Amino acid sequence: VAAIILAGALVGSPLFVLLAAAAISCFYFLAEGYTTIASFQGIVVRFGDLGEKEPLLAIVFFMLSGTIMARGEISSRLVELSRALVGWMPGGLPVSAVLACTLFASISGSTPATVVAIGGMLGPTLIKQGYPERFSHGLLMSAGSLGVLIPPSIPMILYPIINQTEFIEVERLFAAGLGPGLLLAAIFATQSVIQGVRNKAPTEPFEIARVKSALMNGFWALLFPVTILGGIYGGILTAVEASAFSVVYALIVELFIHRALKLADLPSIIKETTLLLGSLLVIMVSAFAFTEYLSAEQVPNALAEWIQSFDLGPIGFLLAVNLLLLFVGMAMDMLSAMFVFIPLFAPIASSFGIDPVHFGIIFIVNLEIGYLTPPVGLNLFVGSSLFKRSIGHVIRSVVPFIGAMFIGLMIITYVPAFSVGFADFLLGREVPESVPLEDAADTPEAPPGVMSIEEMMREAMGEGGGEGASSGRVMSIEEMMREAEESLEADDDLFGDEDDLFGDEDASDAEENTDADAGQNADESAPE
DSSP, rough: OOOHHHHHHHHHHHHHHHHHHHHIIIIIIIIOOOSSSSGGHHHHHHHHHHHEEEEEHHHHHHHHHHHHHSSHHHHHHHHHHHHHHHHTTHHHHHHHHHHHHHHHHHHHHHHHHHHHHHHHHHHHHHTTOOOOOHHHHHHHHHGGGGTTTTSHHHHHHHHHHHSSSSSHHHHHHHHHHHHHHHHHHHHHHHHHHHHHHHTOOOOOOOOOHHHHHHHTTTHHHHHHHHHHHHHHHHSSSSHHHHHHHHHHHHIIIIISSOOOOOOHHHHHHHHHHHHHHHHHHHHHHHHHHHHHHHHHHTTOOOOOOHHTTTTTTHHHHHHHHHHHHHHHHHHHHHHHHHHHHHHHHHHHHHHHOOOOOHHHHHHHHHHHHHTSSSTEEEEEEHHHHHHHOOHHHHHHHHHHHHHHHHHHHHHHHGGGGTTHHHHHTTOOOOOOOOOSSSSSSSSSOTTTTTOOOOOOOOTTTTTTTTTTHHHHOOOHHHHHHHHHHHHHHHHHHHHHHHHHHHHHHHHHHHHHHHHHHHHHHHHSOOOO
């Protein structure tokens, strides 16, 4: 079914239609007891429960605040601040582009908005300063993808809703995304410095007065992520409360401080947000119907048993998931892939003892790379339209950065300190070892009183002291039966008289039954 959905997405079919058709078909033709409209009432109730999930409110408010700030002047002020801070470095301008994308991503939480806002301003400037066109465009599209990893992030809010295997705190997931996001930003910045040295590109002088001016102009923009994330990590605000606060903050800053927006702009902003949210909710409803079928038929459990039969271990499983999701990201957008594949893989990851937050970060990083891979990489189309270049040009532009992101993905996958370790450190919790770095080779211990497989094999081979011990061969059926009879006789000798076991009352009952049996036998043996 997942393959059919993937094929339908490739030919351009709407995802909500594919998911709804797959769910109804699976329930009607494959599941038992779903042959009438009334039998689907449980699924309808599940849809109603979806509306009571608080994280959905966070999605609404963060979408709205991101749209407000994308329309305002925050992006231009962040670009100027970034250039003032790091423009003096080798490759200072592209490094400032990475810093600006990181800061704007922490405000908007939107990848396309980050590419448009930062790329539209710095793309032409990078080329004028002598940086190759492909490098400039590839860097801006790649750094723009950080919007899904650095909180607040819409995919991070959706992940706990979709993953019903374990309870997941959105606040912990936000904190876990910060370390990997900064790691990828550092990788992009390193590539920028190398390119700047290679091209001998001009740098900008470091001026204290310019930095002070940029800090003053960008003060409210910088205060936004500090307030939102500080409130979440400090335990002052929940994710939902922080999202509502972000809308109020964005309105006050853009309407009354920056004066970049007017009250007349609000209806169009709300309309744009509503259209985005409506399309998302339709997909969510269809996806939850499909997830309900998977849960009812225990598909994740069957898939988990099948994967565990290969003895991959956690390391092999994560490698297989990474490779699969890289291909999935080429054919499906991030939200679609999350709704289809998280219900399948999350229970398996849990069975391997992988922290669900760590697995969520791995999942999101994989699909973040999907923003840059054809044929459906969203940032490729945004970049092609923004820079007015062909799809082939933008694809070739991002290839070096995809390779760098894959290296970052491997580090994030197998070094949990970058995700859950960093998150628990920020939240003041004990840092657990989330992902074992060595596959378990030993046989799991059996429960008390139950022999392990090895013990049963040793006993069958006679190593436990039976008749086969001396010969080192497998005992025959007759030998096993004889040994069992001897064991029963030994048990009778061990337990002794029945009177001691059952008490006087049981013993008298046993004597009466014995006398009755004896009388019956005597009657039967008497001559007629």
